[in-house]
Amino acid sequence: xxxxxxxxxxxxxxxxxxxxxxxxxxxxxxxxxxxxxxxxxxxxxxxxxxxxxxxxxxxxxxxxxxxxxxxxxxxxxxxxxxxxxxxxxxxxxxxxxxxxxxxxxxxxxxxxxxxxxxxxxxxxxxxxxxxxxxxxxxxxxxxxxxxxxxxxxxxxxxxxxxxxxxxxxxxxxxxxxxxxxxxxxxxxxxxxxxxxxxxxxxxxxxxxxxxxxxxxxxxxxxxxxxxxxxxxxxxxxxxxxxxxxxxxxxxxxxxxxxxxxxxxxxxxxxxxxxxxxxxxxxxxxxxxxxxxxxxxxxxxxxxxxxxxxxxxxxxxxxxxxxxxxxxxxxxxxxxxxxxxxxxxxxxxxxxxxxxxxxxxxx
Amino acid sequence: xxxxxxxxxxxxxxxxxxxxxxxxxxxxxxxxxxxxxxxxxxxxxxxxxxxxxxxxxxxxxxxxxxxxxxxxxxxxxxxxxxxxxxxxxxxxxxxxxxxxxxxxxxxxxxxxxxxxxxxxxxxxxxxxxxxxxxxxxxxxxxxxxxxxxxxxxxxxxxxxxxxxxxxxxxxxxxxxxxxxxxxxxxxxxxxxxxxxxxxxxxxxxxxxxxxxxxxxxxxxxxxxxxxxxxxxxxxxxxxxxxxxxxxxxxxxxxxxxxxxxxxxxxxxxxxxxxxxxxxxxxxxxxxxxxxxxxxxxxxxxxxxxxxxxxxxxxxxxxxxxxxxxxxxxxxxxxxxxxxxxxxxxxxxxxxxxxxxxxxxxxxxxxxxxxx
Numbered sequence: 012x013x014x015x016x017x018x019x020x021x022x023x024x025x026x027x028x029x030x031x032x033x034x035x036x037x038x039x040x041x042x043x044x045x046x047x048x049x050x051x052x053x054x055x056x057x058x059x060x061x062x063x064x065x066x067x068x069x070x071x072x073x074x075x076x077x078x079x080x081x082x083x084x085x086x087x088x089x090x091x092x093x094x095x096x097x098x099x100x101x102x103x104x105x106x107x108x109x110x111x112x113x114x115x116x117x118x119x120x121x122x123x124x125x126x127x128x129x130x131x132x133x134x135x136x137x138x139x140x141x142x143x144x145x146x147x148x149x150x151x152x153x154x155x156x157x158x159x160x161x162x163x164x165x166x167x168x169x170x171x172x173x174x175x176x177x178x179x180x181x182x183x184x185x186x187x188x189x190x191x192x193x194x195x196x197x198x199x200x201x202x203x204x205x206x207x208x209x210x211x212x213x214x215x216x217x218x219x220x221x222x223x224x225x226x227x228x229x230x231x232x233x234x235x236x237x238x239x240x241x242x243x244x245x246x247x248x249x250x251x252x253x254x255x256x257x258x259x260x261x262x263x264x265x266x267x268x269x270x271x272x273x274x275x276x277x278x279x280x281x282x283x284x285x286x287x288x289x290x291x292x293x294x295x296x297x298x299x300x301x302x303x304x305x306x307x308x309x310x311x312x313x314x315x316x317x318x319x320x321x322x323x324x325x326x327x328x329x330x331x332x333x334x335x336x337x338x339x340x341x342x343x344x345x346x347x348x349x350x351x352x353x354x355x356x357x358x359x360x361x362x363x364x365x366x367x368x369x370x371x372x373x
Numbered sequence: 374x375x376x377x378x379x380x381x382x383x384x385x386x387x388x389x390x391x392x393x394x395x396x397x398x399x400x401x402x403x404x405x406x407x408x409x410x411x412x413x414x415x416x417x418x419x420x421x422x423x424x425x426x427x428x429x430x431x432x433x434x435x436x437x438x439x440x441x442x443x444x445x446x447x448x449x450x451x452x453x454x455x456x457x458x459x460x461x462x463x464x465x466x467x468x469x470x471x472x473x474x475x476x477x478x479x480x481x482x483x484x485x486x487x488x489x490x491x492x493x494x495x496x497x498x499x500x501x502x503x504x505x506x507x508x509x510x511x512x513x514x515x516x517x518x519x520x521x522x523x524x525x526x527x528x529x530x531x532x533x534x535x536x537x538x539x540x541x542x543x544x545x546x547x548x549x550x551x552x553x554x555x556x557x558x559x560x561x562x563x564x565x566x567x568x569x570x571x572x573x574x575x576x577x578x579x580x581x582x583x584x585x586x587x588x589x590x591x592x593x594x595x596x597x598x599x600x601x602x603x604x605x606x607x608x609x610x611x612x613x614x615x616x617x618x619x620x621x622x623x624x625x626x627x628x629x630x631x632x633x634x635x636x637x638x639x640x641x642x643x644x645x646x647x648x649x650x651x652x653x654x655x656x657x658x659x660x661x662x663x664x665x666x667x668x669x670x671x672x673x674x675x676x677x678x679x680x681x682x683x684x685x686x687x688x689x690x691x692x693x694x695x696x697x698x699x700x701x702x703x704x705x706x707x708x709x710x711x712x713x714x715x716x717x718x719x720x721x722x723x724x725x726x727x728x729x730x731x732x733x734x735x736x737x738x739x740x741x742x743x744x
Binding site (some may be wrong): 088202205206207209210211212213215216 | 468493506518588
């Protein structure tokens with residue numbers, strides 16, 4: 012009995028040792044989790060962009076406005092960098108537009124009359140997680156620090172949004188990623204192991220056709236799963252989709268995101284011929300891309316080096332676009348940059364897939 | 374069967390002994406080949422000094438070592454050799470799956486390096502390891518492949534049914550391939566390779582691992598396909614298969630071409646000639662010595678109740694041997710004359726048995742490496 016057990020142990024262990032790639036990845040993964048997850052979730056949120064504006068008339072700055080703006084500029088929790096990046100707007104409309112476009116996280120409107128019975132109005136972007144609360148605390152704290160006892164009227168421009176609604180949008184992108192990376196990629200590598208790709212290679216079918224065919228099937232699968240999670244998520248989290256236009260726009264984003272993620276998967280998976288190695292790599296990509304997508308936690312809380320990843324992260328653009336549509340009801344004009352980024356990313360991934368797919372064995 | 378010429382070594386083949394395998398009668402003329410010289414001539418494949426080296430960090434394996442030969446239009450050509458001799462590698466190079474390290478090869482006017490796409494359009498390939506999708510039905514497999522190789526949609530359905538009938542699988546058309554036996558899968562894969570009427574069909578070990586009944590069916594199929602004017606190139610390490618099917622045979626060992634000729638001519642290579650076995654009750658020690666003195670006899674050995682004689686043109690010596698037996702008054706209980714088998718030829722040429730797989734250079738290994 013022991014002999015057999017030892018034989019099996021030795022065989023398994025030999026295989027484990029013989030694959031350094033997997034060993035390294037299994038060890039690196041927890042460390043990566045520590046660094047990325049830790050930094051992504053635990054970071055202190057600072058430098059929140061907000062706008063300040065003075066009600067008109069009068070056209071001269073009131074003392075409250077001057078003192079309040081100065082205080083907000085320097086307001087900080089003990090030991091932290093300052094909380095706000097303050098922009099002064101000259102008209103309330105312009106400030107609110109910036110807020111709606113997501114350029115700033117809140118607008119502080121100081122009253123024209125300095126007397127304490129005029130309230131300071133605060134508009135916050137409630138579709139974000141954490142920042143509304145911080146803005147609110149910072150503004151009331153600053154006012155108290157300058158000795159003002161004006162009331163603060165808080166206006167959540169997107170109503171009350173719970174965390175589950177905030178996170179629910181991210182889960183749609185997660186579904187797309189999981190379907191392609193886990194389902195599609197493994198199936199692709201299995202096909203290769205079974206020699207089905209060798210069968211393709213002896214036919215006149217072009218490399219471009221092979222890649223495009225695989226991307227097409229993967230995209231349909233990913234779109235379906237993204238769509239299902241979108242519908243289920245709406246039901247579970249109780250988000251209200253404002254109309255058919257928003258609904259179709261969300262589906263459009265899901266489709267484009269699926270193309271992007273699938274193309275990335277195909278170009279990665281066509282380099283691997285070992286399921287284990289592929290699974291390790293995928294877990295790594297999943298960690299990096301999902302953590303920096305802003306699905307869990309606002310990216311504003313991340314350290315700069317991590318925030319740079321969001322610039323090339325298709326998931327960040329997908330999450331941002333979906334959140335704009337679903338939670339904020341914003342239209343094509345706001346998500347256009349996201350769509351362009353996703354399309355650029357998809358084209359690059361498709362090109363990469365086509366150029367790296369080997370037309371021969373070896 | 375297509376025209377098979379038995380009259381001596383021909384110009385395109387490699388005559389006789391292994392040493393001749395390096396020179397090509399026509400290739401050396403003039404500048405480096407500008408275009409493949411094969412037009413409507415009798416050769417459909419020309420391989421010219423092809424070498425393939427696999428190397429990784431630890432070692433280098435020469436899988437194909439300076440091989441040169443032609444394949445004639447319409448023949449069944451056999452690549453025969455032990456496991457790991459380089460047969461599959463050569464097939465992979467000709468089917469554009471691998472690129473050669475050096476040398477050139479032409480497949481029906483197309484250079485394998487310059488026009489791989491065009492070659493893929495005129496060949497059918499049945500690789501050693503199945504490339505069928507076992508989750509799909511037989512019909513779906515054929516349909517999928519038919520689309521990949523550009524079979525016109527209007528004739529595809531009819532063609533698929535034709536092929537299923539050819540492979541005796543019509544009644545299982547809509548069953549998943551995973552429910553098929555090894556022989557059925559093999560037959561399906563061979564007809565699949567034939568779906569677009571390729572000019573050349575490559576079969577890599579078509580009957581490996583099949584039972585005798587299935588092998589016979591696969592052989593019948595191969596002959597049937599050859600009757601439709603398809604040139605067939607098959608690799609095998611089974612002697613009987615090569616002997617039954619092939620017009621000409623190339624012996625390959627350790628990546629080198631050892632010899633190439635028709636089966637009859639190959640057998641003439643063995644200088645000892647045919648093998649004659651005569652059964653008898655008495656002791657034949659003295660008789661053996663006498664028989665050795667006959668002019669055509671190359672050896673005679675007395676064994677237990679049997680005398681084994683080798684002689685050139687064996688059947689002509691028999692009357693003389695019989696006469697000697699009669700003179701000694703020894704009764705013959707049985708006798709047989711057989712030409713040397715291909716196996717005998719191979720052993721004679723390489724000094725090793727064919728099934729001796731000990732020289733396998735790790736080609737699967739090299740193929741399975743990081744792509």
